[in-house]
Amino acid sequence: MSISPEQLRYLESHEWAYVSDQAAGVVTIGISAFAVEQLTDLVFMALPKVGQEVSAGAEFGEVESVKAVSPMYSPVSGTVVEVNSGLVDRLESLNVDPYNDGWIMKVKMSDSSDLAGLLDWVSYKHQCDHA
Amino acid sequence: MERRGVVVVDPPLSGIINMEKDDALLANATPDSPIVVRLYRWSEPTLSLGHFQEIEGRSEVAGLENASWVRRRTGGGAILHDFELTYSVVIPDVGDKVLKGHSESLYRSVHLTLADELRRLGWDANLSEECTCSTSPNRNSEPFLCFSRRSPVDLLVGPYKIMGSAQRRTSKGLLQHGSLLLRHSPLTPGLAGLLDIERTRGADMRGESTRVVFAGRRVAGPVEMTSTDVPAGQSVIDRGEELLATESVHSGQHESDLHSLSFWVELLTSVLKRSVETEVRCRWES
Numbered sequence: 001m002s003i004s005p006e007q008l009r010y011l012e013s014h015e016w017a018y019v020s021d022q023a024a025g026v027v028t029i030g031i032s033a034f035a036v037e038q039l040t041d042l043v044f045m046a047l048p049k050v051g052q053e054v055s056a057g058a059e060f061g062e063v064e065s066v067k068a069v070s071p072m073y074s075p076v077s078g079t080v081v082e083v084n085s086g087l088v089d090r091l092e093s094l095n096v097d098p099y100n101d102g103w104i105m106k107v108k109m110s111d112s113s114d115l116a117g118l119l120d121w122v123s124y125k126h127q128c129d130h131a
Numbered sequence: 132m133e134r135r136g137v138v139v140v141d142p143p144l145s146g147i148i149n150m151e152k153d154d155a156l157l158a159n160a161t162p163d164s165p166i167v168v169r170l171y172r173w174s175e176p177t178l179s180l181g182h183f184q185e186i187e188g189r190s191e192v193a194g195l196e197n198a199s200w201v202r203r204r205t206g207g208g209a210i211l212h213d214f215e216l217t218y219s220v221v222i223p224d225v226g227d228k229v230l231k232g233h234s235e236s237l238y239r240s241v242h243l244t245l246a247d248e249l250r251r252l253g254w255d256a257n258l259s260e261e262c263t264c265s266t267s268p269n270r271n272s273e274p275f276l277c278f279s280r281r282s283p284v285d286l287l288v289g290p291y292k293i294m295g296s297a298q299r300r301t302s303k304g305l306l307q308h309g310s311l312l313l314r315h316s317p318l319t320p321g322l323a324g325l326l327d328i329e330r331t332r333g334a335d336m337r338g339e340s341t342r343v344v345f346a347g348r349r350v351a352g353p354v355e356m357t358s359t360d361v362p363a364g365q366s367v368i369d370r371g372e373e374l375l376a377t378e379s380v381h382s383g384q385h386e387s388d389l390h391s392l393s394f395w396v397e398l399l400t401s402v403l404k405r406s407v408e409t410e411v412r413c414r415w416e417s
Binding site: 043044064067 | 206238
């Protein structure tokens, strides 16, 4: 099933979250098309490791565009259960489909209330439109 | 909102200390911190690697095997800091998380402003408008050295890249590094510096158009810049004067000005102040 941006929740810093397994409390996480556009040409991404603990609002990885290094922040707290390890070798997929093929990691949430603090699509789009 | 700014001109320092200073400026930045423009040189020829670069990559460049090296927090390719002038700009975040990634407008602004100054001095300076970047599977497919790469906003004089900049953005703010290559290094003889390149036309060094006068050039804005004192006898200027005066490739009246590091420190300081002021006013304050 294809995920569309309207279905997602967002951090102001442009990471998205999608509850991909409600029963297991697993959230799929990536960065938005707006972020990819702002970053321009991506050349490298430092991904987290499976088993790594992440915290809501804290850095979980880094992305390098042509000359800039930027952090990526986790929308939720929990444990990384899966990483899209092949993404590093095909970063162009983030330009094509950042919400499906360009997912970055899956996190088993430790506190599902983290989701309530995220922006919905309308609020996030408003932020981007006024950036 | 009024934001303060400060200009720091440091004496030549080791690579580790130079990077620690910039890291600390970014790590300790708060919304109330001043914007910092720092100009510095290096106490020995030093290779600074882009944040994700591997040191093994230097094997592709003959002569760098034994060079001291340090890693930058900013991205991009490796730079050999020898006959060059380095700058850093730290702009603290004031609570906006609007942009991820780089703010290309800042280094475009710095490079365009410097290009304008160099054209006034007679050099054929322009932005690159080409790119060697790639999203290919192997990020090492780009040349190891920054000055062998091209991105659209790099500053070229003729075919030679003489300034490149790179950034790091954190929740604390933005760090931008840049390097003005003044003269080629014996370790990288294939990379021409600005003073190795003939000017395409003469410039009247006495004329107002070629002089840098902070007061006259300063754009009134919210950023107040003040220069710090440079300790006498150990400043970058003192050491640089010797380095740059070793050779002259130009001829003409008042050429000695171009071989004075203090001239370039002053010029680059002016360029950075104007660019930061414009950027802050147009972007951060909007």
